[in-house]
Structures are given as C-alpha cells and as structure tokens.
Amino acid sequence: MSALEVVKEDGGARLGSLTTAHGIVETPVFMPVGTQGTVKAAIHRDLAQMGAQMILANAYHLYLRPGDRLIKEMGGIQRFSGWNGAVLTDSGGYQIFSLGVLRDIKEEGVTFQSHIDGSKHFLTPERITEVQENIGADVCMCLDECVPYPSSYEYTRASVDLTTRWATRCREAKKDDSSLLFGIVQGGTFDELRRRSATDLVKLDFDGYAMGGFSVGEPKSIMWQMVDVTLAHLPREKPRYLMGLGFPEDILEGVKRGIDMFDCVIPTRHARNGSLFTGTGRLNIKHARYAHDEQPVDPACTCYTCRTHSRAYLRHLFVSHELTSYYLNTLHNLHFYMTFMKEIRQSIAQGSFEQFYQKSMSRWKGGELNSESSICDG
Amino acid sequence: MSALEVVKEDGGARLGSLTTAHGIVETPVFMPVGTQGTVKAAIHRDLAQMGAQMILANAYHLYLRPGDRLIKEMGGIQRFSGWNGAVLTDSGGYQIFSLGVLRDIKEEGVTFQSHIDGSKHFLTPERITEVQENIGADVCMCLDECVPYPSSYEYTRASVDLTTRWATRCREAKKDDSSLLFGIVQGGTFDELRRRSATDLVKLDFDGYAMGGFSVGEPKSIMWQMVDVTLAHLPREKPRYLMGLGFPEDILEGVKRGIDMFDCVIPTRHARNGSLFTGTGRLNIKHARYAHDEQPVDPACTCYTCRTHSRAYLRHLFVSHELTSYYLNTLHNLHFYMTFMKEIRQSIAQGSFEQFYQKSMSRWKGGELNSESSICDG
Numbered sequence: 001m002s003a004l005e006v007v008k009e010d011g012g013a014r015l016g017s018l019t020t021a022h023g024i025v026e027t028p029v030f031m032p033v034g035t036q037g038t039v040k041a042a043i044h045r046d047l048a049q050m051g052a053q054m055i056l057a058n059a060y061h062l063y064l065r066p067g068d069r070l071i072k073e074m075g076g077i078q079r080f081s082g083w084n085g086a087v088l089t090d091s092g093g094y095q096i097f098s099l100g101v102l103r104d105i106k107e108e109g110v111t112f113q114s115h116i117d118g119s120k121h122f123l124t125p126e127r128i129t130e131v132q133e134n135i136g137a138d139v140c141m142c143l144d145e146c147v148p149y150p151s152s153y154e155y156t157r158a159s160v161d162l163t164t165r166w167a168t169r170c171r172e173a174k175k176d177d178s179s180l181l182f183g184i185v186q187g188g189t190f191d192e193l194r195r196r197s198a199t200d201l202v203k204l205d206f207d208g209y210a211m212g213g214f215s216v217g218e219p220k221s222i223m224w225q226m227v228d229v230t231l232a233h234l235p236r237e238k239p240r241y242l243m244g245l246g247f248p249e250d251i252l253e254g255v256k257r258g259i260d261m262f263d264c265v266i267p268t269r270h271a272r273n274g275s276l277f278t279g280t281g282r283l284n285i286k287h288a289r290y291a292h293d294e295q296p297v298d299p300a301c302t303c304y305t306c307r308t309h310s311r312a313y314l315r316h317l318f319v320s321h322e323l324t325s326y327y328l329n330t331l332h333n334l335h336f337y338m339t340f341m342k343e344i345r346q347s348i349a350q351g352s353f354e355q356f357y358q359k360s361m362s363r364w365k366g367g368e369l370n371s372e373s374s375i376c377d378g
Numbered sequence: 379m380s381a382l383e384v385v386k387e388d389g390g391a392r393l394g395s396l397t398t399a400h401g402i403v404e405t406p407v408f409m410p411v412g413t414q415g416t417v418k419a420a421i422h423r424d425l426a427q428m429g430a431q432m433i434l435a436n437a438y439h440l441y442l443r444p445g446d447r448l449i450k451e452m453g454g455i456q457r458f459s460g461w462n463g464a465v466l467t468d469s470g471g472y473q474i475f476s477l478g479v480l481r482d483i484k485e486e487g488v489t490f491q492s493h494i495d496g497s498k499h500f501l502t503p504e505r506i507t508e509v510q511e512n513i514g515a516d517v518c519m520c521l522d523e524c525v526p527y528p529s530s531y532e533y534t535r536a537s538v539d540l541t542t543r544w545a546t547r548c549r550e551a552k553k554d555d556s557s558l559l560f561g562i563v564q565g566g567t568f569d570e571l572r573r574r575s576a577t578d579l580v581k582l583d584f585d586g587y588a589m590g591g592f593s594v595g596e597p598k599s600i601m602w603q604m605v606d607v608t609l610a611h612l613p614r615e616k617p618r619y620l621m622g623l624g625f626p627e628d629i630l631e632g633v634k635r636g637i638d639m640f641d642c643v644i645p646t647r648h649a650r651n652g653s654l655f656t657g658t659g660r661l662n663i664k665h666a667r668y669a670h671d672e673q674p675v676d677p678a679c680t681c682y683t684c685r686t687h688s689r690a691y692l693r694h695l696f697v698s699h700e701l702t703s704y705y706l707n708t709l710h711n712l713h714f715y716m717t718f719m720k721e722i723r724q725s726i727a728q729g730s731f732e733q734f735y736q737k738s739m740s741r742w743k744g745g746e747l748n749s750e751s752s753i754c755d756g
Contacts, residue, residue, distance in 0.1 A: 037694065041701040045682060066669065066694045074672065074690055082686040291444065294452065308422060308460040312452055316415065316444045323419040326701055 003180050003207055004239040004260065008348055012258045015348040018239055020086040020138035021178045022078060023053065027239065027260040028348075030251065030341045031056040031088060032334055033268060036065070037081045040268050041330040044083050050303070050331075051338040053085050054138070056263045059131050060092020060099075063123075064114050068134035076136025088263075089137035090243070091128050091170075093144040093184070094212070105145060107162070125169040133176050141210060142170040144184040149217040156188040157196075164200045171204055180207035182241060188213060189222050191229045198233035208239035208261075215244050224253060231257055248277070248340055249364060252357050255344055267337045271329035274318045277336040281364055283311075285329065290315045303335035304328075381558050381585055382617040382638065386726055390636045393726040396617055398464040398516035399556045400456060401431065405617065405638040406726075408629065408719045409434040409466060410712055411646060414443070415459045418646050419708040422461050428681070428709075428716040431463050432516070434641045437509050438470020438477075441501075442492050446512035454514025466641075467515035468621070469506050469548075471522040471562070472590070483523065485540070503547035511554050519588060520548040522562040527595040534566040535574075542578045549582055558585035560619060566591060567600050569607045576611035586617035586639075593622050602631060609635055626655070626718055627742060630735050633722055645715045649707035652696045655714040659742055661689075663707065668693045681713035682706075 004027065008015040016027040032039045032047065034055040039047060047055070057077060062068060074080040077087050096103060096112050103112040109124035123131075125143045132140035144163045147156050167183045174181050183201035187193030201209060211230050214223050227242065234240055241261035242254045251262050267277065274285040278298035283290070285297070296306035297314065305314070305328040317325035347356035382405065386393040394405040410417045410425065412433040417425060425433065435455060440446060452458040455465050474481060474490050481490040487502035501509075503521045510518035522541045525534050545561045552559050561579035565571030579587060589608050592601050605620065612618055619639035620632045629640050645655065652663045656676035661668070663675070674684035675692065683692070683706040695703035725734035 036698045036700060037691075038698075038700050038702045041705070043682075043702065043705065044686060065698060066690075070670065070690075073670065074688070080688070080694075081691055082688075292448065292451065304421075304423060310452070310458070310460075312444075312448075313415075313459055316458075320414045320416075320443060322414060322416050323701065323704055324416045324421060327419070327421065327705060 002237045002239075004237065006237065008351075010348045010351050010353045011256065013255050013344075013348045013353045014258055014260060015345055016239070016260055018260070020054070020180070022084065022086045022138050025053045025086050026345055028251070028255045028341060028344055029054055029261050030337050031261065031263040032337075033263055033265045034083075036061050037071075037077060039330075039334070041272065041326040042268065042334060044081075046304070046331055047083075047334065048085065050335045051342060052334070055083065055085065055087055057087055057089050057135065057137070058092055058095060059089045059128060059135060059137075059141075060095040062089070062135055063092070063128075063131045064116055064121075068131040071136065072134035078136065086138040087136070088139035088261075089132045089135055089141065090263075091132065091141040091143045091184075092123075093141075094146050094244075096123070097146050105162075107165070110143075125166040126173040129170045129173040129181075133174070133179065137179055139180045139182060139208070140170075140174070142167040142181065142183050142206075144186055144212055146213050146216070147186065147188050149189065151188050153190055153193070156186075156190055156193050160187050160193050160197045160200075164197065164204075167201055167206075168204060171206070182206055182208040182210050182239075184210045184212040184243070185230050185234075186213045187226070187230075189218050189226060191226070194226050194229045195233055198230050202233065202235060206238070208241060209234050210241040210243050210261075212243045214242070215246065224257075227254070227257060227259075231259075248337070249361060251340070251344070252360060255348075255353070256357055267333035268330050271333040272326045274325075274329065276314075276329060277333050279363065285311060285314050285318050287315070297332055298336070301332065301335065301339075303332050305332040305335075380615045380617075382615065384615065386729075388726045388729050388731040389634065391633045391722075391726045391731045392636055392638060393723055394617070394638055396638070398432070398558070400462065400464045400516050403431045403464050404723055406629070406633045406719060406722055407432055407639050408715050409639065409641040410715075411641055411643045412461075414439050415449075415455060417708075417712070419650065419704040420646065420712060422459075424682075424709055425461075425712065426463065428713045429720060430712070430716055432466060433461060433463065434466050434468060435513070435515070436470055436473060437467045437506060437513060437515075437519075438473040440467070440513055441470070441506075441509045442494055442499075446509040449514065450512035456514065464516040465514070466517035466639075467510045467513055467519065468641075469510065469519040469521045469562075470501075471519075472524050472622075474501070475524050483540075485543070488521075503544040504551040507548045507551040507559075511552070511557065515557055517558045517560060517586070518548075518552070520545040520559065520561050520584075522564055522590055524591050524594070525564065525566050527567065529566050531568055531571070534564075534568055534571050538565050538571050538575045538578075542575065542582075545579055545584075546582060549584070560584055560586040560588050560617075562588045562590040562621070563608050563612075564591045565604070565608075567596050567604060569604070572604050572607045573611055576608045580611065580613060584616070586619060587612050588619040588621050588639075590621045592620070593624065602635075605632070605635060605637075609637075626715070627739060629718070629722070630738060633726075633731070634735055645711035646708050649711040650704045652703075652707065654692075654707060655711050657741065663689060663693050663696050665693075675710055676714070679710065679714065679717075681710050683710040683713075 018025040099115040183206040187197040290311040293311035396403040413436045477493040561584040565575040668689040671689035
C-alpha cells in the first residue's frame with residue numbers, strides 16, 4: 001500500500017495526500033529547508049501559520065551536531081525542536097560530497113572530515129539509516145552518491161550501481177515501520193543510466209522515489225529530459241520527489257510532469273540576500289529605487305511583512321544589516337511559496353492547472369522585476 | 379502642565395502615566411533599544427504582544443541612515459517603521475562621542491566622521507532637535523556631552539555648562555508641541571556638578587529630565603549617590619529617566635528612588651550572546667550542561683520561546699549560529715523585562731513595592747545561575 005493517495009489528476013499534475021507519522025501532507029508540497037533542525041530565520045509558529053506542512057532537515061548536519069543519539073534521547077526531532085509537522089531528512093549524500101573534506105568513497109561507505117571541526121567520520125548506508133531513524137524523520141532518504149556535472153558515462157554508471165547497492169542496504173537496515181524510506185534515482189545526464197537507476201530502485205519497492213543530482217550546473221533542458229525519462233519508469237501510485245528545486249517556475253514545470261514533492265533553499269537564502277518574490281517577479285530590496293517606496297513588497301500579499309512594512313523600511317533594515325531584515329524577508333518569501341503551492345493544489349482540484357500554469361508563466365515572463373537568472377544552489 | 383500624571387506613590391516608587399502623541403505609557407517603563415528604528419532581532423508584533431509601550435531609537439544613527447528627512451517624508455518614524463507605540467529618540471550625544479571618529483567639540487556644535495562611511499558631519503543643538511522632530515519622536519532629548527570616567531572636576535564643570543547652553547538652544551529650536559523635550563543632567567561623579575546641572579536645567583522647564591553619563595565605568599555605589607543628589611533637585615511632577623540602565627536589580631534600585639523611565643541594550647544584547655534571564659538569575663544557554671536539558675529556559679515564563687522550546691534545542695541553535703537563536707533568545711529576554719515591569723507597576727499599585735523589591739533581590743542573590751557581573755554597556 002502506498003503512503004500517497006492520489007486524489008485527482010489534471011493532465012500530468014496530481015493532487016494527493018501523503019500519510020506520515022506526523023500528519024497528512026497535501027501534495028504537491030514544498031518543504032522549506034531546515035538543515036540544522038530550524039528553517040533559517042523562520043519561527044515554527046510562522047511556518048505553521050503560513051501552511052508549511054513538512055520541513056526538510058539534514059541527517060549529515062544533525063549527525064555532526066547535536067548528534068542523532070541526543071535527538072533520539074530527547075524524543076525525536078519533533079519533540080526536540082518543537083516542530084509539530086512532518087519532517088523529511090535528506091541522508092546527507094549531497095553534503096558529504098560538497099562539504100566534506102578528504103572524502104573517500106568505498107563500497108562499504110564513505111569517510112569524510114567534518115566541516116565543523118575537522119573530525120574524521122565513517123558513514124555506511126546502515127549507519128545513515130539508523131541516524132535518520134534516531135532523528136525520527138517521517139521520511140528517510142537512502143544514502144546516494146551525487147556525481148558532479150559533467151561526469152563520464154563510465155564513472156556515472158559505476159556510481160549509479162553503487163547507489164543502488166547502498167539503497168539495498170538502507171532498505172535492509174530500516175527497522176521502524178512508522179517512517180517511510182525513499183530511494184534516490186541518480187544517473188547524471190544519461191538517459192540510459194537514469195532509466196537503469198529508476199528500474200533497479202523500483203525493484204526494491206521503496207515507499208517513494210526521489211530524483212537527485214540535478215541543479216549541479218547542467219542545462220535546464222537536459223534536466224527536464226532526465227526527469228521525463230525517470231518518471232516513465234516510476235510507479236504512478238508512489239510519491240515522487242524532485243530534490244533541491246527550485247524557483248516557482250521550476251515547481252510549475254515539475255508539477256506539470258507529476259512531481260509531488262519539492263524542497264529548495266531559494267526562498268530562504270534569497271530572502272537573506274534581499275531578493276523577494278512577488279506575483280510579478282522578484283525584486284531586490286537593497287536597490288536605491290526602493291528608498292522612498294511606501295508600498296509593501298507585494299501589494300497582493302497578505303503576509304505579516306507586507307501587512308506591516310513598506311519597501312522603504314525593509315530596504316533600510318537590509319542595508320543596515322539588521323537581523324529583523326532576515327526574519328521579515330524570510331517570512332515573506334516562504335509565505336509566497338506556501339501560497340503558491342496552495343494555488344497549485346487548488347487549480348488541480350478544479351481541473352484548471354494548465355490555465356494556472358500558463359497564467360503564472362506569462363505573468364513572470366512579462367514581469368520587469370524578474371531580472372535574476374534562474375539557478376538553484378540547493 | 380506635566381505630561382506625566384503620578385497616579386500613586388509607594389515609598390519613593392511612583393506609578394504614573396505619561397501622555398505621548400502615540401498613546402499613554404504606563405510608568406515605570408522599560409524601553410527596548412531600537413537604535414536603527416528596529417529592536418535588534420525583535421518583531422514589532424511580538425514587542426506589542428509582550429506589552430512594550432515605547433521603544434528607543436537613536437537620532438545619530440537615523441540621521442546618518444536612512445536620514446531624518448527621508449523619515450519625515452515617509453510620515454515619521456511610526457509610519458516609516460510600522461511601530462504603533464511611542465518612540466523616544468536619544469539625541470546621539472553618547473554615540474557621537476563613542477562611535478564618531480575625529481570628533482571636535484566647539485561651542486557651536488560637534489564635528490565628527492560617520493562610523494558607516496567616514497563622511498564628515500557637523501551637528502548643532504538646533505540641527506539635532508530638527509533631526510528628532512523630522513524623525514517624529516514622541517520624546518526628544520537635548521544634545522549633551524558625555525564625559526568619560528574618570529574626568530577632572532574642571533573638565534566636567536566646563537562640560538556641564540556647555541551641556542546646559544546646548545540644552546537652552548535645543549529648547550529654543552523646538553518647534554513641534556506634540557512631542558516632549560527632556561533635558562539631560564550630567565556632572566560626572568561630582569555631587570556639586572550634578573546639583574548644578576540639575577538646577578540649571580530645571581530653570582529651563584523641560585518636559586522631563588534624564589540622568590546621563592552613567593555606566594561608563596564608575597562604581598555602582600557612586601552612581602546611585604549621583605542619582606540621589608540629582609533627584610533631590612528635580613521637580614516631582616516631571617518624568618525622570620535614567621539613561622542606559624540596566625539589569626533588573628538596577629531597575630529595582632531606580633524605581634525605589636522614583637525613576638520613571640529606563641532603557642538598556644542588556645536584554646537584547648545578552649540574548650544574542652546566549653545569556654538568558656530567569657526568575658532566579660541568568661543562564662548561559664551555550665553551556666554544555668544544557669545539551670540534554672528538556673526544560674524551558676524559565677519554567678515560570680509564558681513567552682513563546684519557553685512555551686515551545688527546550689534549553690537543549692536553544693543551545694543547539696546557539697552553538698549552530700542559527701538566526702532563529704537570536705530571535706528566540708531576544709523574544710524571551712524582552713518578555714522577561716516587560717513582565718518584570720508589569721510586576722513592578724502592580725506592586726506599586728498595591729502598595730507592596732518594598733516587599734517585591736526584597737523578594738526579587740533575595741531571589742537573585744540566592745540564585746546559583748546569577749554568576750555574571752552586573753555591568754551595562756548601553
């Protein structure tokens with residue numbers, strides 16, 4: 001039985017409900033990123049109020065600090081952090097390969113040095129599964145290897161097979177039935193390897209399937225081609241998660257293809273850089289043109305920041321390096337994303353997703369504010 | 379007529395209500411410090427909810443950035459910042475002398491270089507009064523010279539007389555009757571000069587009187603002696619403001635003597651350093667002893683932080699340098715101060731301030747958590 005119930009389909013887009021140990025999550029869902037067990041500059045209360053249902057935490061980070069055993073002892077991540085919604089933990093494969101110093105990949109597992117204190121660590125698929133169970137994640141992810149872009153066919157093929165063997169071991173190591181375990185499809189930019197990865201993982205019958213290794217520098221068109229190839233080999237009844245994406249337009253593209261789950265640092269990281277999302281594109285609040293601007297960031301937005309503050313004041317806070325700037329900007333951007341996901345779900349429910357997609361895309365394309373390039377550094 | 383109505387006296391302590399253009403402020407009041415027009419890491423919504431009635435902003439900082447004329451154009455500090463309560467602006471005398479580079483004091487005014495970009499500025503008593511009126515402060519402060527500790531009798535005497543002449547000019551320059559103007563008593567650690575400063579300023583009939591130049595390194599006992607000398611020469615019906623103090627025990631001492639208004643960076647700055655106030659003293663959340671501590675910071679506290687998070691989680695956020703740490707800690711410390719001020723006002727209303735004073739002092743003196751020394755770096 002699948003944890004996901006697909007309630008309605010509208011073209012390729014799907015409306016669903018994902019049952020977790022901490023509530024039912026309506027899909028398509030966007031998960032704000034709370035790497036260290038807190039969404040940067042966002043308070044749980046506000047996350048709940050704006051409709052965040054599930055946040056992403058990172059097993060690699062929490063393993064290093066404060067330690068998965070401490071979190072287990074404190075009753076799991078929800079009790080430890082005070083967050084009452086669902087939590088998905090990324091296994092940390094991506095972080096080990098991007099942050100770890102002197103990493104060494106062997107069949108048995110991966111050796112790396114902590115980015116915090118340089119201490120040496122060895123993590124196996126079995127241990128990273130235990131870490132996520134100790135953390136008490138509602139959805140755990142298999143340990144995978146992320147290959148850089150570009151990588152050779154030979155290297156990528158060997159890596160895909162290693163990721164599948166690691167996935168097998170994660171599945172065997174999983175003890176707690178109350179949480180879900182997702183496999184991660186890799187395969188770089190090779191149709192055949194994406195297909196191979198998906199097919200091999202599906203044989204292992206995971207609770208859901210993620211697509212990883214994107215947004216590492218490959219062209220967007222190739223990424224979507226790889227997503228399409230992969231989706232054709234994933235079972236329709238299982239949840240599908242596109243990792244580390246993205247901008248609102250990326251989410252629309254993903255939903256259109258049948259993706260159910262998304263996460264990205266974009267709304268939070270952009271907020272801290274002063275880049276704010278609106279219905280007509282993004283604006284950079286530090287720009288001098290906003291110094292005397294009495295309007296809210298987005299006149300159509302109902303978030304606390306827009307109801308309370310002008311662009312002029314938010315610009316002042318940002319250029320003055322005030323902590324309240326990060327907080328108010330983050331609140332706005334996450335509210336934008338959460339509202340956007342609600343509108344997506346509503347449009348699928350009403351059978352009008354295609355219109356919503358077209359309307360949103362044309363609005364952003366025409367928006368003069370939309371001047372930044374579309375990349376995700378998740 | 380005085381803007382302050384003294385509602386009740388209990389020993390030396392006074393319960394009052396101060397009428398401002400943005401509401402009535404119940405005294406004794408503690409003003410959170412919002413130097414740049416925002417209380418660091420605190421959102422207006424939360425400040426209002428915890429009962430903050432008046433915040434302090436800094437004319438020197440706002441003059442430099444975003445500029446007092448911009449704030450005037452935007453309708454004043456309340457409209458600009460979205461804060462609906464009262465605002466007092468410090469003139470910036472203290473900041474000019476502590477932050478300004480190459481400052482040069484003349485009879486006419488003070489020349490200094492901006493701490494932001496090194497630009498050169500000249501401020502007169504007339505201009506700093508205009509700056510505060512442009513900002514739209516409910517309470518403005520005269521430009522004063524803060525002398526360092528120790529300073530000679532001769533230097534301090536000349537400085538006191540300059541401060542009085544500047545105060546005269548500020549009073550003459552004041553145009554808007556809807557805001558109040560306070561004189562600032564200086565005089566260093568000399569009884570005679572404090573008396574002289576107070577007497578001369580009272581002749582000018584200000585709306586209230588502040589005591590400045592404290593917490594610059596002088597012994598606490600000398601400070602209280604100077605406060606006592608000064609208070610004896612201030613009119614009972616006018617508000618009295620002890621600038622830049624302090625710890626809860628300092629506030630109790632001040633209230634006992636008849637001080638109505640306080641401000642200090644302690645609750646907010648300490649919060650960002652992980653030092654949290656409780657009914658039994660302060661605890662430093664970074665301490666390893668809290669790593670597994672499931673209790674809230676203060677089990678008796680009703681703030682959002684204490685209702686939601688454990689010491690263990692707050693410690694994790696602090697050692698992980700998460701922005702949410704600053705926010706949650708600040709919310710707790712300010713809530714502690716606001717609750718403390720409510721209790722003080724309540725005890726005066728009930729005629730039991732002396733018991734409240736004794737009970738609080740003995741609780742803190744006995745508290746094993748109260749290990750930090752009591753200094754204010756306002």
